[in-house]
Amino acid sequence: MHTVRTGAERLAADPALAGGSRLGLITNPTGVLPDLTPTPDALLASGLNLTALFGPEHGMRGTAQAAGSEGDTVDEKTGLPVFDTHKLEGEALDRVVAASGVDTLVFDIADVGARFYTYVWTMYDLLGSAARLGLRFVVLDRPNPLGGTVEEGPRLDPAFASFVGRFPLPLRHGRTAGELAALFGFDVDLRVVEMEGWRREMSFAETGLPWVMPSVNMPTPDTALVYPGTGLFEGTNFSEGRGTTRPFELIGAPYADARLAPALAGLDLPGVRFRETWFTPTFHKHAGVPVRGVQLHVHDRAAFRPVLTGLSMLHVARTLYPDDLRWWGPDLFMDHLWGSDALTRALEAGEDPRDLCPPPGRPEGGLLYGGPA
Numbered sequence: 001m002h003t004v005r006t007g008a009e010r011l012a013a014d015p016a017l018a019g020g021s022r023l024g025l026i027t028n029p030t031g032v033l034p035d036l037t038p039t040p041d042a043l044l045a046s047g048l049n050l051t052a053l054f055g056p057e058h059g060m061r062g063t064a065q066a067a068g069s070e071g072d073t074v075d076e077k078t079g080l081p082v083f084d085t086h087k088l089e090g091e092a093l094d095r096v097v098a099a100s101g102v103d104t105l106v107f108d109i110a111d112v113g114a115r116f117y118t119y120v121w122t123m124y125d126l127l128g129s130a131a132r133l134g135l136r137f138v139v140l141d142r143p144n145p146l147g148g149t150v151e152e153g154p155r156l157d158p159a160f161a162s163f164v165g166r167f168p169l170p171l172r173h174g175r176t177a178g179e180l181a182a183l184f185g186f187d188v189d190l191r192v193v194e195m196e197g198w199r200r201e202m203s204f205a206e207t208g209l210p211w212v213m214p215s216v217n218m219p220t221p222d223t224a225l226v227y228p229g230t231g232l233f234e235g236t237n238f239s240e241g242r243g244t245t246r247p248f249e250l251i252g253a254p255y256a257d258a259r260l261a262p263a264l265a266g267l268d269l270p271g272v273r274f275r276e277t278w279f280t281p282t283f284h285k286h287a288g289v290p291v292r293g294v295q296l297h298v299h300d301r302a303a304f305r306p307v308l309t310g311l312s313m314l315h316v317a318r319t320l321y322p323d324d325l326r327w328w329g330p331d332l333f334m335d336h337l338w339g340s341d342a343l344t345r346a347l348e349a350g351e352d353p354r355d356l357c358p359p360p361g362r363p364e365g366g367l368l369y370g371g372p373a
Contacts, residue, residue: 002034002208007140007178007193008108009033012042017193018138020104024052024097026085026126028119029062030110030142030212039108039140040078052100053082056109056122058215065216065283066242087163089125097129104136105129107177110214113146114228115156115171116164116337119214120180124166127181131188138191141178141368143207145224148174148200148369152360153228153307156339164336171307171339172228174200174363183366194368203301217247226296229310232343235334237326238317239291243281250279251313252293254286255324261294263316271304273297285328305360311343311353318347 011017012033023043025031031039043050053060059070060082069086083096097105105126109119123139130137153171161167167184169175175183178192204211204221213219218227223246230248233240241250252260261276274294281287298304318325327334327344335341346353364371 004143004198004202004207004209005196006034006142006209007195008039008042008142010196011140011193012039012046015043015046015048017191018048018104018106019191020136020138022049022051022102023104023106024054024100024102025050026054026056026105026107026109026122028056028058028060028109028214030214031108032210032212034209036210040075040080044078050078050080052102053078053080054085054100054105054126055082057086057118059084062213062216085122085126090128093125094129094132097126097135098133102135104138106138106140107181108140108142109177110142110212111144111177112214112218112224112227113144113172113174114224114231115153115169115173115339116231117214117227118163120177121163121166123177123181124184127184127186127188127190131186136189136191137181138193139178139181140193141176141195143195143198143202143204143209144174144176145204145221146172146174146228147202148176148367149362150174150360151363152305153357154339154342160335160340162336165339170361176368179366179368182368192368198369200369200371217242219245219247222298223248225298225301225304226306226309229306229308230296230313232310232314232334232337235328235332235337236314236317237285237328239281239285239293241279241281242284243287244279246295249296250277250293251296252277252279252291253317253321253324254289254291255321256292256317257320259320260292260316263320264294264313267312267316269305269309269312271298271300271302272309273299308354308357311357314343314347315353318350
């Protein structure tokens with residue numbers, strides 16, 4: 001029995017919560033009711049005039065890998081047009097939204113609570129389009145799987161804004177999509193269909209809701225928990241575990257050796273242990289090459305600090321393998337992930353990057369579900 005009613009479940013039961021006459025739904029496989037009925041099906045069954053669908057990164061069906069999408073298509077089940085929003089912003093995105101003919105945009109996608117996860121930035125860009133085009137915007141709120149009592153890591157420097165961060169949020173932000181939409185401050189007719197029964201201290205398991213993979217490399221709530229820290233390895237030539245069944249929990253490189261696991265274990269980081277392991281990615285970095293590394297085992301979710309853990313792992317990797325560790329991706333991707341160039345400068349100077357991580361705080365102001373417990 002689920003204890004949390006999502007915004008999608010509430011709207012399906014009370015279509016008047018949305019308003020509007022021609023609705024466009026921004027969604028992906030996470031857009032489901034607790035019984036796993038897809039949100040588009042549920043809204044159509046409720047009598048709402050859903051006239052278009054919009055897909056984010058990975059696509060509305062979730063088939064594409066990172067930085068990919070599925071293109072414009074027609075949804076086979078509903079017959080509705082699907083407009084691809086990925087890599088569109090500003091006037092280009094406005095043209096797509098205007099061409100759809102909708103008067104209300106509805107957002108129903110599960111976030112994972114990390115600033116560099118892109119779905120909230122799809123929402124951000126479409127909020128901008130709605131403001132410019134005079135449309136209503138409705139957020140069907142869902143839980144933050146990391147809970148809502150902790151924020152961790154530095155805020156984005158606006159000079160490093162990109163599709164992995166457009167607003168000065170901490171790296172682990174501790175807010176729901178509905179809270180973020182209000183925080184972003186667009187001059188738009190914004191409605192948040194709030195959850196019922198969600199408490200900020202809840203783990204995802206306590207919500208009673210089904211976990212649907214938000215993207216192809218986010219298979220479990222455990223993945224989401226470590227992602228704000230180990231996701232930083234996407235900016236290096238270490239494998240972050242893509243191409244395995246445990247992405248972001250497995251970290252390694254062909255040049256790693258027997259020193260890595262003991263060095264990490266010796267840090268005695270809160271809430272986590274490290275196990276030496278080998279793995280062979282089937283795609284992405286080091287595809288088909290056996291790599292040595294570690295698996296993170298979180299044994300105390302409340303004590304675990306993902307950003308501190310990720311920084312500590314980077315520091316150890318840079319210290320042990322200064323001639324091998326390299327930055328990865330276009331335009332020094334690590335700077336966009338971190339939200340400034342402070343991390344790469346510290347690592348290149350041999351400094352301890354953990355000094356860049358302020359003590360964890362608590363989200364404050366503009367919270368729809370009360371303050372932290």
